[in-house]
Amino acid sequence: MPASGAHEAQRVDSQGLCSGVRCICGGVELIYMTNLKDTSLGRRKTLRNRWTASFGVLVVIPFFLFWLAWTMEEAHAPGEVERWTVWFLAIFFPVTWWFLLKASFFTNIQIGEGVVVIRNLFSKTVIPAEQVSSVTWEGGVDVITRSGEKYWCFNLGGSLIGALAGYPTNRRCAREIEDYLESFESSKPAQSEDRVTTSLHLNILFLACSVLGARSALFLLELAFA
Template sequence: MCQVGTSKFEQVVTRKSSFAVFGVVVPLVFALMADPAVLAGDLVHDLVGVLLFPLILGAMVFTIWLVTWRSSIRATPDALSVYNALLVHEIPWKEIREIELEDGIKIVLKSGKRVGSVAYGGSLLGSITGYPSYKKAVQRLRAVREDYGQDPPKAAQASERTYFSFPWAAAAAWYLFFAIPGFIHLYF
């Protein structure tokens, strides 16, 4: 299955459901295990521990979040964007030849270049079964292409680009998520 959502900004986001669930459950499990131990004073005893422990745990959970939740395919009226952890492939609709399901979901550009998705990558089981869980995402992306790709706005006249995108706010949030209990223990 895939998770498909829309927002008031006319953005369609497609995520692999199992990745999305994993990206929420794992941080909660880490929090349920670590936070009580931190609050009880079992894991951190001084300011250095309060600063370093969430850095390590936050980095692990942030990495899981990058691969599971952030890795997605997003469609706007201007372009189709494939988020692969820290890399973003932004492809204007006019550049897309096909959205195909072969060894995972691939965006085929008119130039012949293929852009794959971490979330919807190939697998042995998927190739044997025909990727049944990816078919809904492909159908939705093709439908969105029909809606958005017919009359692209002037902003969509740009060309395809790939860039590095580090979500600083999310990294800070994960750090604080694990740091706050330590500060509570240490100072209250």
């Protein structure tokens, strides 16, 4: 047993399902475990640049407030709201919110359920975990398959600020992908999908709900101020 005050740390791995650090301090053993089973076999975990996502959300807020003020003014004004104003408020602003969030929040990488999913502006690529050969982070997070194909994520690209800081976000995401791949390798099912697929990623539901909500808000405010 180590002497009081001594420290010892080592990696813990239990059947590829959990990983963590065992620390021995003053004869007391503390084990900090990170459960990887959820991402290897269960629900997916989302990885994104939190700074970019937060910036996108903050930019949307003034657009939303401006839309709200304009909508309330039009609804409170006497007479019928002009048709072009109705459609401008119901389409332009929701499309603006949609695009800003597409570029900042809805683009990300998901890991779990035996796949690595890369969601970009208008496309979604599903890569089976067993087909991933390596992950790089310098200049942007790139997922490289065994066939040599390279897939990148818009939200986790390179930037001057990131380069000056040493790409901490990219390194964190790349490390989490690698940890997931290690846990999947030791617990993967006998049969799994081995084909990379690409499909559209448009977030149409969000856009449709935004347009419908904007149009409904104007209609309800008109009734309230009538």
